[in-house]
Amino acid sequence: MAEVLTLQPTPGVLPTARGDHLSVTSSTQALVWPDVWPPADVIVFAPATFNSVNSWALGLTHHFVVGVAAEGIGKGIPIVAMPCVNAAYVQHHQFEESVAKLRAMGVTVLYGDGGFVPNRPGTGKPADYPWHRALDAAAALAGA
Incomplete structure (x- = not known):
């Protein structure tokens, strides 16, 4: 499981250099990508x-x-x-x-x-x- 951080513009939280504000949310998700190659025998x-x-x-x-x-x-x-x-x-x-x-x-x-x-x-x-x-x-x- 990997922790995924999501940054979203939200007024009033964490000011950025441009003056925007970001809220930070965190969640744990399984990052799974299917194998695109067929299984190898050798x-x-x-x-x-x-x-x-x-x-x-x-x-x-x-x-x-x-x-x-x-x-x-x-x-x-x-x-x-x-x-x-x-x-x-x-x-x-x-x-x-x-x-x-x-x-x-x-x-x-x-x-x-x-x-x-x-x-x-x-x-x-x-x-x-x-x-x-x-x-x-x-x-x-x-x-x-």
Whole structure:
């Protein structure tokens, strides 16, 4: 339940900078919005960038897709994540910590052997991204 404050112009109460007066009323209401997305059997977050992996693990949901993935953890939806980062990025200690945090939260992170293996900077080939690994893992989690 959230407390909703309503401000209404009312003569004689709480003067404003313009000289108007406001009355303040308070009530407790349930703020509920229906979920517009159909329920997911599994979420695939791929290719997940260095920024997205770190933001997600830290709970920073300033991008919609990261918010969906973060909420998926809370909803208990199985999640497969497969990064797409170069070998220079993964030298930053936060990346390994983020992968470990996501795995500890139940996310299947396909990184390293059996998943995405980082390339040297500038040598990536988008056509070689191993989509089949992410899709196979998602099918297995969804029970297909």
